[in-house]
Amino acid sequence: MGKKGKKRRIVLVPLTLxxxxxxxxxxGKALSLKGFSITVFxxxxxxxxxxxxxxxxxxxxDLTGSLPESELMRxxxxxxxxxxxxxxxxxxxTCIGQLLLQQGNDIAxxxxxxxxxxxxxxxxxxxxxxxxxxxxxxxxxxxxxxDPSTHVKSxxxxxxxxxxxxxxxDAGFCQLFVKTLDGPALTWFTGLRENSVDCFHDLSTAFLKxxxxxxxxxxxxxxxxxxxxxSDQIFLSKLNAKKFMMDMEDPEVQDTVVEALxxxxxxxxxxxxxxxxxxxxxxxxxxxxxxxxxxxxxxATCLESSSLSWMQRELRIPIxxxxxxxxxxxxxxxxxxxxxxxxxxxxxxxxxxxVIYISLGSLGSMEIKDVLEMASGLYNSNQPFLWVIRPGSxxxxxxxxxxxxxxxxxxxxxxxxxxxxxxxxxxxxxxGGFWSHCGWNSILESIEEGVxxxxxxxxxE
Numbered sequence: 001m002g003k004k005g006k007k008r009r010i011v012l013v014p015l016t017l018x019x020x021x022x023x024x025x026x027x028g029k030a031l032s033l034k035g036f037s038i039t040v041f042x043x044x045x046x047x048x049x050x051x052x053x054x055x056x057x058x059x060x061x062d063l064t065g066s067l068p069e070s071e072l073m074r075x076x077x078x079x080x081x082x083x084x085x086x087x088x089x090x091x092x093x094t095c096i097g098q099l100l101l102q103q104g105n106d107i108a109x110x111x112x113x114x115x116x117x118x119x120x121x122x123x124x125x126x127x128x129x130x131x132x133x134x135x136x137x138x139x140x141x142x143x144x145x146x147d148p149s150t151h152v153k154s155x156x157x158x159x160x161x162x163x164x165x166x167x168x169x170d171a172g173f174c175q176l177f178v179k180t181l182d183g184p185a186l187t188w189f190t191g192l193r194e195n196s197v198d199c200f201h202d203l204s205t206a207f208l209k210x211x212x213x214x215x216x217x218x219x220x221x222x223x224x225x226x227x228x229x230x231s232d233q234i235f236l237s238k239l240n241a242k243k244f245m246m247d248m249e250d251p252e253v254q255d256t257v258v259e260a261l262x263x264x265x266x267x268x269x270x271x272x273x274x275x276x277x278x279x280x281x282x283x284x285x286x287x288x289x290x291x292x293x294x295x296x297x298x299x300a301t302c303l304e305s306s307s308l309s310w311m312q313r314e315l316r317i318p319i320x321x322x323x324x325x326x327x328x329x330x331x332x333x334x335x336x337x338x339x340x341x342x343x344x345x346x347x348x349x350x351x352x353x354x355v356i357y358i359s360l361g362s363l364g365s366m367e368i369k370d371v372l373e374m375a376s377g378l379y380n381s382n383q384p385f386l387w388v389i390r391p392g393s394x395x396x397x398x399x400x401x402x403x404x405x406x407x408x409x410x411x412x413x414x415x416x417x418x419x420x421x422x423x424x425x426x427x428x429x430x431x432g433g434f435w436s437h438c439g440w441n442s443i444l445e446s447i448e449e450g451v452x453x454x455x456x457x458x459x460x461e
Contacts, residue, residue, distance in 0.1 A: 009037040013112035016043035018362035023298045026325035045069035064091040129293040138307035294318035324444040340417035353432035359388035361437040364458040385414045
């Protein structure tokens with residue numbers, strides 16, 4: 001993009017969550033160092049300090065209509081994403097139109113977070129190149145795409161065999177979905193490489209790994225369909241969720257044993273983890289990754305060469321591994337939370353490679369019993385530890401009112417902060433281990449510094 005010397009402005013659209021904003025801003029800084037002008041659309045919370053010298057020359061615009069943080073707390077993640085996209089769409093179109101009038105032909109492209117999916121359609125409407133930015137690893141994306149792609153290949157087979165017998169249905173060919181596909185979905189499916197899929201019953205373990213839609217019309221367990229979040233490869237352009245969805249609020253339905261998965265009942269399935277399934281279907285159906293000019297990942301080929309190659313083969317659009325972004329923008333203060341730098345002085349007093357650093361991310365929360373168990377384990381490890389406990393991350397508690405048992409154990413060996421300058425902490429010679437929620441940003445930072453992990457994922461890691 002930089003070699004053309006014509007279009008020099010790049011528009012960034014982050015998702016308003018800490019783990020998503022941080023890497024896309026790091027990307028913006030790296031691009032600005034290459035001579036590009038950067039415009040960033042901001043939501044109502046997790047806002048960047050626009051007066052910071054780190055973002056000198058950046059243009060920040062408000063995304064009017066975006067949701068407040070209270071909605072993130074109130075809604076399920078999928079409901080929040082859907083509402084965020086719908087509420088922001090009209091304003092974004094207006095703002096892009098105004099930018100085009102002001103900047104003329106200077107806009108090189110729009111780079112938008114994978115969860116802000118409607119921005120791709122807006123870019124296409126204005127005939128602007130658009131790139132999807134994913135804050136997750138290539139391996140995570142490949143895992144998310146692999147189960148649906150197996151089913152998608154069965155779609156391809158089903159389309160060639162529209163008149164299915166009961167025997168075919170039992171073999172795992174889904175008659176239902178042939179009737180629901182049209183438009184971009186059909187075009188994409190017919191372009192798939194030839195492949196086959198065995199009985200859906202053989203894929204039952206995959207059903208338990210993802211969020212599941214249940215059908216109740218012309219359907220056996222063969223018709224169970226894995227759904228993933230808005231960023232993944234689902235191309236159901238039209239799906240009447242109300243017609244084909246079981247009423248999961250019905251106690252009788254919840255107590256029904258899932259066919260061929262005895263003794264598992266519908267209530268035992270992980271379908272409710274991200275909110276109503278109707279919302280999940282709606283969120284998934286509008287996404288088409290092939291609309292973009294390419295996908296940008298915060299990763300490196302040396303770390304994930306096989307997953308990147310797999311994504312390139314499957315998606316057939318350019319894949320750009322531009323990470324680790326924190327390394328290319330080291331001078332940038334990327335944290336949106338106030339950092340307690342006093343912990344660095346405490347680390348200076350500790351022995352080399354002796355400290356366990358604990359940070360479980362910007363969204364994770366724990367019950368008090370889990371915190372007590374962690375405190376006990378840390379105390380009994382006989383190692384000094386630096387523990388990040390965000391206000392509000394302990395259900396029903398704040399850092400000022402930690403249980404006395406925790407305070408007593410911590411005061412003897414540990415140091416608690418509300419947020420830490422993580423890059424500097426991981427690079428400190430006193431740190432010998434990282435107890436992490438395994439967010440991808442944290443993984444990259446720890447790999448670079450050579451700090452081993454204790455892994456405690458929460459959701460989506």
